[in-house]
Amino acid sequence: MAHNDDFNVQKTDLPDVASDETVTRKDFLKKAGQTVLAGAAVLAGSALPSHVGADENRQATKTLDPAKTELDTGVRNVYSNCLGCDHRCGIRVRVEEGRITRVQGNPYSHQNMAFSGIPYSTPAADSLKHAGRVCLKGSSAAHVTHDPYRILKPLKRKGPRGSDQWEVISWEQMIEEVVEGGQLFKHLGENRHIEGLRAVRNTAPIDPAQPELGPKSNQLIFANGGGGYQQPRPGLISRWTNSFGSRNYVDHTDACQLGWYMGFRFANDFKGDNWRSDYVSAKFVLTFGITVFTGAKPGLLGVTSIATKRAQDGELKVVTVDPKAPRSQLAGWVPIKPGRDLAFILGMTRWMIENKRYDTTFLENPNEAAAKKDKEKTFCGATYLVAPTEKRHLKGKDIGLKGADADKYLVIDAQTKEMKPFDQVERGEIFYTGEVELNGKKVKIKSGLTVWKDLVFEHSLDEYAKEAEVPKSSIIEMAREFTSYGKKASTDSYRGIGNQPFGPHIGWAMWMMNNLIGNLGHKGGLLKTADYSGYSKGFYDLGKVDGGPKLSGVRLDRRQFNYEDTTEFKQLVAQGKKPYPSKLPWYPLNMRGGAWGEMFMGADHQYPYPAKVAITYFADLVFNMPAGTRFEETFLDTEKIPLHIAISTQYGMTARLADYIVPDCCYLDGMYFTIGYHFSPIRANVLRVPAVKNPADGTLERFLIDTAAKLNMPGFGANAIPDNSGKKHPFAVSEDYCAKAYANIAFNSKTPKASAEEIAMVEKNYICSDLFKKALTSDEWAHVCYLLARGGYFQTYDEAFDENGLHKFTPAMPFFFYCDRMANTRNPATGEFWPDLPRIDVPGKDFFGKRIDANEGKEYNLYLDSTKHPMMTKARSQNFYWALEILPENYVEINVRDAKRLGIKDGDTVKVSSKTLKKGAVGKAKVTGLVAEGVVGIYHSYGQRGYGSIDVKIDGAESAIQGLKLGKWNDNMFGKELQGFIKGNLVVKDTRRGRGIFANELGVTYDYNGNRIMSVDPTSGTPNFYYHKIKVEKV
Amino acid sequence: MQNRRLFLKNGLAVIAMASVAKASLTTAATTQTKWGMIIDINRCTGCQSCVIACKAQNRTVQDKFNTKVQALEDGNYPDTRIIFTPIQCNHCENPPCVPACPLNATYKMPNGIVVTDWEKCKSYGTCVKACPYDARFLDKRHENKVDKCDFCLDRLEQGLLPACVEACSSKARLFGDMNAPKDEFAEYLKRRDLKTRKPKLKLATSVRYVASGKGKKGGSL
Incomplete structure (x- = not known):
């Protein structure tokens, strides 16, 4: 194996192989000597050229045996969507002799074109003269599809679990066995009856004494290790788990960026997440726990492309606060240890408040109508009154208001100094401290911003600098920069800040700095990711499934449920026993896609109930989770996971611990994708279609469809998909669903029909054409061809903003300085409430x-x-x-x-x-x-x-x-x-x-x-x- | 072939070489296309996108690359930064590799691109040693014939950009006709601070660099 030392980082204090010292004088003379001799030969052997630099008389001979270009005959060009990572860039895949030879960026896709893609109406044939950018991961697609180690057949283990011994079985045998169960490994000496899918699909309660656990069908657990929004697959899996009757569908959000999402949710009362910096127009971006030039979401193409150019042209300044230096010399760096960014943020916030570096007009607006008058997209909770001792905001009923006003937040009117519901005031007091009488006792109340001010004033800047282990001057410098560009500054971040103990608290503190400068929804500020044209409604209703079982019960990952509401807790209390700590933690605040780590932790402890069948798809939690090898113990124990089915193209560290491995397509041979970029301020549907044929004997969809057929589960097979007229269509192959999803996207995007030339081009180049045509009317197919010929539907950056520079996709969703729900949620280990504010001592704790x-x-x-x-x-x-x-x-x-x-x-x-x-x-x-x-x-x-x-x-x-x-x-x-x-x-x-x-x-x-x-x-x-x-x- | 070998044995080499050097100092004025690339080191984030786009397009032999990205750590902690420098064949005006080939297999085209005639190449490797940029290598799959960057000549002929240029995530590589430059490439070409790699060699090249503004050494030039 050759090592390519040239790629290794060289040090300035080491001999620098890259500098001109590399070729020493001696070396050079030696080389020059060869040149002298050889040069003579040239001169002697041919007509003397007047200039060695160019030979007019010779035609170029292309070296070696290159791949054909996109314009050569004998290649197919297919617009599709990348899954080299989950940033969902548009790609153009070149296929020669059935092999993927090259991946380019889709020039229609703005994310691949530094936000200036070719016009959407450009004829597809002309688009071949342009190419978008693509990163190395995207360029490696051929290695994914054509990998010699790829699994193509259903496998059944032929030794103890984890012993790396397998046999090929037929698809039919695999379906039969996982559905019917039985003594499946008797021949290996395992004397145990395994409940198959049919036996587990049972509406009887798991434990009649603990009704909140729900039906036995919850003991089927399904982990989608792929992106939670790699639609339609996550949707298809939950369609199946819903039909099956299990609430235990989880995606990988916890391994991805759950903690980051939760920071938003603490800030906005659990309503939304996914705001990012607008690198196209920002003047200053301070990044925390992310080095955007490393390919962090939204990827090298989504951010780096525009940020590097703008940074170099002096239009944008980027500083990274992170344990690792940014991979760009254009960005500044504040090195920091994990968890210490909170002290840094609180220090910055203190300086901002002390020096009045905030947007008073924005902060004073208590509602959307007031915000609109100031050409603001949103408003915030700076004026909302909080009763900190009561751990909540003050509400109308606290001062005797009735009816609709009873549940409204209260503010102090800046003009009249009266306390009123938030929607009946034009401007509120942002700094206010007072008292009210609640249930007969005097209670101190503060405006939201005062709560925050008191929080950040708990420590001096010197103390914050000491805790952050960063010079005080850095904190001040960043705070000054952050507040020097109006609304064209923001913080950017991702999982680095959130996926650590109390990361959501850190994230919350960080979002509130943005709130102080009122940058939300402004061009150059903080923008919520744009939406996309819906795929589930339009010509067909892909969401509706009638006749499934009622879903109920707590999830094995123990999210969205209070420990205090369990029978177990109530019994312990009734018996006079100490209920804390719970056997395993409960996560009522986790309002996002899922926690597969906690689901398998639940399976490991058979708490709150045991799992019977685990299906993992695209999932390698053993490798990807911190301390993930802990789950090897879980999977190796057939009591804890009686049946494990892994749907995987690869023999990864989790699939290795399965009983059955179901082969699947890879992303460029059959895995469709319907929605937009992972984060982008602009609206897009970046569609994925297969570039080459799936060599595997099966797919996830075939597994879902065939098991559903055996179990007579609704939503799959004949008459599964209704159209607008009520007529029902089959769902027998993946394309039955996906073609209709694309037709719905065309419907919702109002895309025209493709020209005859483009339809012919699609039909010649796209191998899904036949199956799509079977699933659609010819009219729908013509609309879908317009999408496929361009790789999707793309709006421009400019289309994302209104005439005031406000972002159409950022909602008027207030961010709050106090989080009632979090403050009133108990730690399942101690019974105490969670820290109600992001205090300096919170991070890094168990x-x-x-x-x-x-x-x-x-x-x-x-x-x-x-x-x-x-x-x-x-x-x-x-x-x-x-x-x-x-x-x-x-x-x-x-x-x-x-x-x-x-x-x-x-x-x-x-x-x-x-x-x-x-x-x-x-x-x-x-x-x-x-x-x-x-x-x-x-x-x-x-x-x-x-x-x-x-x-x-x-x-x-x-x-x-x-x-x-x-x-x-x-x-x-x-x-x-x-x-x-x-x-x-x-x-x-x-x-x-x-x-x-x-x-x-x-x-x-x-x-x-x-x-x-x-x-x-x-x-x-x-x-x-x-x-x-x-x-x-x-x- | 025979003749050339004979000549090598004669003592005329040094005289002949001298005349080459003299001739090459004057570049003939021409209006024909002259391809050039400018690499702005400041923009590069070392993502290796260009390296692999090139590898895919040119099907380069395993463990060899037509272009690479060198990384240089600059400064003392905490005032540290990483500087990436994409490197490759620089398509010299007077390429040392051309006269190094006794078979006349390597030559420079009027458009500035240095290429190899595969019919003539006999895998001597003299050009590999002669290249001061280490940009050439032998391809074991093809009888050890020599390979290197040719600016994706086949793509240029179809009006397409070289693979590395179109793939670059941060547009660190600018490309165009130096005799009729357009857009950002034209702006870059006007800059007076463009550098060549290994400046001490004093080789004029079709690949030029914008050095690092922040790095103490300007990058791995």
């Missing part, structure tokens, strides 16, 4: 208020920061062979000062260990000034034990595994190394995959009421990704 630093002890004195490399996406990139040529393995990035203290030199072999993984993991040290002092950086995606990096035995391996099918294309895609890697029933690992160090294994686990759980944000169950303690030793 359920019992103990800081992880103290839990782990002084020995583990460095923080671990495991981030994504811009070339990799979580568990699914170890087949990006081109990326592996560039970076074959990860390394242990350690700050120069820490390295000096520890006697570690660049390139040393080091052992990294934690309290959870005392034996540690070994990697190579990279001594750097690009990671904060006290923090160690280890890129994720490496060190995987699966995904082609381990040997696997499969009876029928030749048919089960894709193998090298690319002929001449193999040489630069996969290399000769893989020739003959399937030896009989043995699939031999590729030593290029899974190299390096597996950082998540080092993650913190801790004891909770006698149960070993993974570290989370206690308020939401968001896995703690960014607050872990380790030590590093030289080996």
Whole structure:
């Protein structure tokens, strides 16, 4: 394996191979000497050219054997949507001889064109003369589809779970067995009756004594590891789980950005999330816990493309507050340790309030009508009165108001100084402290902004600087910058700030800084992600399913339910026993997509009820979750997971622990996608269609449809999809649904019909055409062709704003300085209320208020920061062979000062260990000034034990595994190394995959009421990704 | 071929070379297309997008690259930054690789692109050693013949951009006809601070750089 040292970071204090010293004088003379001799030969052998620089008489000979271009004959160009990560960029896929040869950006897609795509009406044929940008992950699509290790057949395990022994079975046998259950592994000596889907689909209660647990059908748990909004697949899975009767559908939101979403939800009474900076028009963006130039959402294309140009032209200033330096010299950097950003934010906020650097007009508006008069998109809770001792806002009924006014927030009218409902005041007092009588006692009340002011004044700037371990001058400088550009400044962030203990509190504090400058909904400020044309309604009703069972019961991940409402709690109280701590935490505040980590933690402890069948799709929580190897114990225990079906194209670390593996399509051979970019201020539907044929014997959809048919579940099969006239259509293949989804998008986007030329082009190039035409009327097909020929529906940046520069998609949704619901929710471990405000001492703590630093002890004195490399996406990139040529393995990035203290030199072999993984993991040290002092950086995606990096035995391996099918294309895609890697029933690992160090294994686990759980944000169950303690030793 | 080898043995080489050097100092005025690339180091975020777009388009042999991105850590912590410098064949005005080939297989086209005649290349590797930028390599799949960047000549001929240029996520690579520049490339071409890599070599090249404004060394130039 060649190492490409040129790609490694060079140090200024080391011999710089890149500088002109590389070629020493001596070297150069030597080379020049060769030149002299060889040059003579040229002159002697041919007519003397007047100028060596150019030879007029020779035609170009293109080197080697390149891929054909998009304009060559013999290629198909297909507009589609990327899933190299989940940013959902538009792509153009080139196919030659059935192989994906090249992926380009879709030029219609503004995200791929730095927000200036070609006009939507451009004829598709002309669009081939343009190309959008694409990142390395997108360029690696061929490796995903054509991966020699890809699983193509249904597999059944042929040894104990996790023993890497399998056999190929037929699709029909697999469906039969998982539906009917029985003694499925008797031949392996497992004497246990496994309940199949049919037996589990039972409306009887799990436990009549605990009715809140719901029906037995809840014991089917389904984890969608793909993006929660990679529609339509998540929608199809929940269509199936709804029909089945289980509430236990979860997506991967907790592993993605749940804590970040929760920060918004604390700010806006749990109503919405996903506001980001407008990099197209902003003048200043301060990023927390995100280095946008690394490919953080919305990706290299979504942000970097525009931010780099504007930053260089002096139009935009970007500063990153993060443990790792931004991968752009154009951005400033404030190095900071995990969790300390809260002190930084509170310090900034204090300075802003002290120096009156806020937008008084915006803050004084108590309602939408008042905001509108000031050309504001939204308003906020700065004037709303709070009774802090009562842990809530004051409401109309508190002062005797009745009817509709009883539940309204109250404000002090700035003119009359009267206390009135928020909607009956034009301007409110932003700073107010007073008293009211509540239930006969005097209670102190404060305006929202006063609550916040008192919070940030609890500490001096010096104290904040000390806690943040950042110079006070940095805090002041950032606060001054942040308030120097009017509304064209904002903070940007993502999972880095949210996915740690009490990350939502930190996020809340950060959003409120934006609120102080009133940037929400303004061009250049903070914008909510735009919507997209709906796919479930239009010509067809894809949402409606009649005749399913009633869903009820608590979820196994214990979200959206109070522990205090359980029978268990009530019984403990009735028996006079101490109800706290609960057996496992409950997460009533988690109002987002799901917590698959907590679902499997529930399965692990069979609490609040045992799971019977687990289906994992596109899911590798063992590799992707911090301390995810904890779940190996869960899956290896057949009592805890009696039946595990993994729907996966790859033998990942979670699929490895299955009983059955269901093969699936990859994103460019059958996985459709209907909605917009993951974050973008502009409206789009970036549609995905297959570029090549699915080589696998099955898909997720086929699994859902075939099991539904056996179980007679509504929503699938014949007469499953009604059209507007009430006529019902079949849902027998994926395209029956997806073609109709695209027709609905065309309907809702009002796109015209495609020209005859474009229809012909689509039919010639898009392999889904036949199935789509069967599922649609010819009229609908013509509309859909207009979409497909352009890769979707795209509005422009300008279309996203009204004449006042207000963002159409940002709602008038107020942000509050007090969160009643959170403040009144109890910690399930102690029975105490959660910290009602984001105080300086909140981050990094467990359920019992103990800081992880103290839990782990002084020995583990460095923080671990495991981030994504811009070339990799979580568990699914170890087949990006081109990326592996560039970076074959990860390394242990350690700050120069820490390295000096520890006697570690660049390139040393080091052992990294934690309290959870005392034996540690070994990697190579990279001594750097690009990671904060006290923090160690280890890129994720490496060190995987699966995904082609381990040997696997499969009876029928030749048919089960894709193998090298690319002929001449193999040489630069996969290399000769893989020739003959399937030896009989043995699939031999590729030593290029899974190299390096597996950082998540080092993650913190801790004891909770006698149960070993993974570290989370206690308020939401968001896995703690960014607050872990380790030590590093030289080996 | 025979003749050329004979010539090598004769003592005329040095004289001949001298005349080449002299001739190459004057660049003939021309109105024909002259392809050029300007790489703005400030914009590069080291995403490797160009490296892989190139690899896919040109089907480059494993572990070799027509273009790479070098990373340089600049400054002392906490005043540290990373500076990325995309590197590749610079398409020299007077390319040392051309006379290095005893078979006349490597040559420069009037449009400035240095290419190899695969019919003539016999895998001697003299051009690989002669290139001061280490931009050439041998392809084991094709009898060790030489490969390197050709600005995606086949794409240019169809009016398309080189793969690395169109893929670049931060538009760090500007490309165009230096004799008829347009748009942002034209603006860049007017700049007086454009640099060549390894400036001490004093080679004029069709690939030029905007050095890092923040880095102490301006990047890996």
